[in-house]
Amino acid sequence: MISVDEARTRILSSLRPTGPEIVPLAEAWNRITAAPIHARLTQPPRDVSAMDGYAVVATDAILGATLHVVGSAPAGHPWDGTLQKGNALRLFTGSILPDGADAVVIQENTSRDGESVTITEAATSGRHIRRAGQDFAAGDMLLPTCKRLNARDIGLAAAANHPWMTVHRRPRIAILATGDEIAMPGEPIPAGSIVSSNSHALAALVRAAGGDPVVLPVVADDRAALMAVADAIAGMDMLVTTGGASVGEHDLVQEALGARGLKIDFWQIAMRPGKPLMFGQLGPVAMLGLPGNPVSSLVCAILFLVPAIAVLLGQPPAPPPTVQAKLGAPVAANDHRADHLRAKLATGADGGPIVMPFARQDSAMLRVMAQADALVLRGPHAPALVAGDMVEIIRLDALGL
Amino acid sequence: MISVDEARTRILSSLRPTGPEIVPLAEAWNRITAAPIHARLTQPPRDVSAMDGYAVVATDAILGATLHVVGSAPAGHPWDGTLQKGNALRLFTGSILPDGADAVVIQENTSRDGESVTITEAATSGRHIRRAGQDFAAGDMLLPTCKRLNARDIGLAAAANHPWMTVHRRPRIAILATGDEIAMPGEPIPAGSIVSSNSHALAALVRAAGGDPVVLPVVADDRAALMAVADAIAGMDMLVTTGGASVGEHDLVQEALGARGLKIDFWQIAMRPGKPLMFGQLGPVAMLGLPGNPVSSLVCAILFLVPAIAVLLGQPPAPPPTVQAKLGAPVAANDHRADHLRAKLATGADGGPIVMPFARQDSAMLRVMAQADALVLRGPHAPALVAGDMVEIIRLDALGL
Incomplete structure (x- = not known):
């Protein structure tokens, strides 16, 4: 018998990450980056106001000074000129600070009268200004590779002007339930049959882990039908089988796929719940044979399949977090x-x-x-x-x- | 100013859950049940063997007894007869126990010779048998209403013979960014403009919370364009707006949609980061106005929008878990x-x-x-x-x- 850790190490060390694909930003949530994201612009792009108020020359905007309001620059409508002494420019949060200005006096510290504004608290040079690049500068690495993208990451990538993201392709995991006794939910259930639960639980678990499940039709305990599975898994990243208990756990699957070139390890793992685990390679496709018992199948999937999908998604090999x-x-x-x-x-x-x-x-x-x-x-x-x-x-x- | 808790209570108390829809089992992962799931069958359906071995009459299968093997009943192929004294039936894990048998002798405690099997450890009545209904009985409530379905729940629903699940329809959340300064990622970014990040972060956050985001085109600070939004949100469960900072946070949105019948509360919330929050009702559609600042927008969305989507999904009103x-x-x-x-x-x-x-x-x-x-x-x-x-x-x- 081998340990859980040894089995997992052997499985994970045989796997390579999927390649990259480009997805639109709107489809990138919860995907895993396959390349770092660098800022395509500087944010803020220029020095901007942090508040609603007036751009001024600080030495000019002393207590009681009355300045001429030369214009207004709401966000999206920057003012083109250079601010001269004696003048002020109406600004809002996010407005670009005009050339010549070095401070913002907030609205609450002014008194407006027509085209004039009186300063009721003196300006301080540099005050209420967000400096260009305070959030990030063009070229900064904002998100590393192999990062699972959350909602905030999506916002950051958008702010850095990325309409597309490069992410790892979702691993395609074929799921095969075998056994004469397996019926699909909703189909007629003959006496002695049980409803297939493993395939559907495993498909959901693959989805939860970030993979793309492909549920194959149930294959009875039949050598020819099992051999045909080798053709059905073209293009998959992994084949997960479950069951075959009726004729000796995995025996028929192993024998039939062996005839199609399956190179296999068959392990007794010192664990409970659990049964012998099969792992191998069917051409380019990794194969994981899980127990037929639903609880054992799920526990083994949590211990071995979820970490395997993480490796396929470019994550470092690791046990499930505890x-x-x-x-x-x-x-x-x-x-x-x-x-x-x-x-x-x-x-x-x-x-x-x-x-x-x-x-x-x-x-x-x-x-x-x-x-x-x-x-x-x-x-x-x-x-x-x-x-x-x-x-x-x-x-x-x-x-x- | 009102507190975060009071604002959240007012928002959540105005919302009603979405109606139910039927989805295939394979689409039900991470959805929220809108009806309890009851077992459609009994599992196991009959008394079954817990091990590979032989069904016997316990009083008969004493140490050293040799029994006649009358047949084999692999899972999926039950044996029809009644087991008589002096006989044994070959069974496997999950095989139905035949009438007349009351114990299973495991394979390791037998010695097989042709059609005879010799008992090397005496049988105990009831041993190695899983009783009918040990996992669940037909009619048992297996999953309650308003439960988020994980992979194991999907397996349980499948095992209970459900090919379809009744779940809450995903709330459709329209997301509207407003402001003359907002540009879409990848579009030309004029001087003084910023890239829209809020809409995309909010769309991802809506998805994470189990909703269905509908990102509306950016609307400039233009009264007629804002008024047209009232028509664009037909069939939505909620409208979330962000921005409008350039002309006084929310003012233009409030004024334009007010002309279309928006009934609104406008709150100063005693929180940071955060700005005035708008909440109201535009016809049948709840409306939440978030700050334009990206960090404030995200924090307010976590505090107010994520719990709102939970209520729309049938969950009890509650703050985010801490x-x-x-x-x-x-x-x-x-x-x-x-x-x-x-x-x-x-x-x-x-x-x-x-x-x-x-x-x-x-x-x-x-x-x-x-x-x-x-x-x-x-x-x-x-x-x-x-x-x-x-x-x-x-x-x-x-x-x-």
Whole structure:
């Protein structure tokens, strides 16, 4: 048996990021940059007013001075001249400061009368001015490569004048459920059959991770039909299979695709819930064989498939992110297999997470898996713990998993 | 001036959830249920084997007994007869237990020879059997209404035989940037103009919150063009405007749309960054007027628009979720306006979040806003705090905001 970490390292080290594609700014949210974004302009482009008020020559705009208002320069309508002593220019937030001016007197510190304005608090040189390039200068690197773009990043890219973004192409993940007993939701369900849940849960999980799921039709336990899958996955970045339990987990899949050139590793992983995991290469396509049990399939997908999609999206190889949480109930000592306890989360008095493993950890209970907020990681031979002890958890709630 | 909480309460209390729509299971990830999901079948549908092995009559399958193997029932191929004493049926994980059998002997505790199997560890009645309905029974409520569907929920709905899901229609949020100075990214940028960043950041934020953004063309500071917006928003759930700063924040928008029947509240909110907020009703469409400053616009959108979209999606009215974090640097006492400090997050030795406000909190710096992981909430007149004190934060990193 190999460890979870070793299996993950072997999977992730075999994968290469997808290539770049250009998408419009409006489609770039939550995508991963495949190139850094540099500013195409300077922001602000010139010295601008930070407030509504008047551009003045500071030495001129002393307390009680009355200045001639030569014009008004609302944002978008800059004033072309050079401001002379004795004059003021009406400005608004964001208006370009005219040549000759070196201060802004805010509206509240003036008294306007027709084309004259009287200064009621003296100007200070440089005051209420946002300097050119204060936010960023043309050429500045604003967003690094391999960054997941949030709403603020989109705003920043727009402000830097990018209508298009270069992002990693979404990895195409083919999902194949196999087994004579699998029926599609809504189809007639013969006695002894079960409804396909793995494919649909995995498709949603692929989407949550930033991939593009391609759900293949269910293939019965039939050698010829399985062999044909090798043709169906042209252009995919990865093939994920699930099931085949009825004739020995993975055996038929392995045998049929082996005849089509599948180079495979077949591992017993020291984990629970989980079963033997298959990983290999079918021509240019990486293949991950998940257990048929729905809970095992989801846990293995969280541990192996989500990090694999991250690598395909250009992220560094890494396990799923974990946080520390306080146990709300005791847990027993663990055996030699890493365990992943399904658990609810609550918030403690100190604001930190409190984690409460479900009493029933049966891997056949998909409903309990759906109700979980987190997986508690229990390493091989981890000692018994009491309520209040800290444990490492994978949060599922915020990730859409 | 009114408080952030009061403004939010007024906005949220005026909104009603969108109606339901039916989407295929494959499109239901991250959508919000508009009806509970009940199980359409019982899972497992019958008592099934939890392991690979043999179905037996427990009193019969004592240590050393040799039984006649009457057949094999792989998953998907149930065996029709009633198991008699002296017989065994080959089963696999998930196979239906035949009538007459009351135990499973696992494969490892047997020795097979042709059509005979010898029991090497006695059977126990009820052992290795998953009972009908152990996961769920037909009619059980599996997912409540108003639940955001994660990948596991999709799997559970599939397993319960739902090919379609009833979810809240995505709220359509029209986004309008106004101002003579606004240019679209990639278009020619005249002197004194700035590139529209608010619309695009807001569109991404609407998407992150589960809404459907409709970005309207930029409208210059022109009364007739603004009045025409009243026609452009037919069928929208909300209109969000931003800008108009050049001629007095919101004034022209308010005046032009007022002529088209806009009923409006116009508030000074005791917050920073932020400016006057407009909220009202233009016929059946709620209208939210955000500041033109990009950072203020984003902060106000996080505080008011994201919770508004949640209410439109059927969630209970609530502020954005906050967590407690430890300050990594001192902060000064606050004045009468609630402040929202842009900050970086790190992880402390105890696993808890440590928050480090940026030294420069200038609301003109979009780049700093994009680099922030969190907003530190500083209430009116909050006292000065030192490093190590706890503060309430809104995490931006995980929300795609």
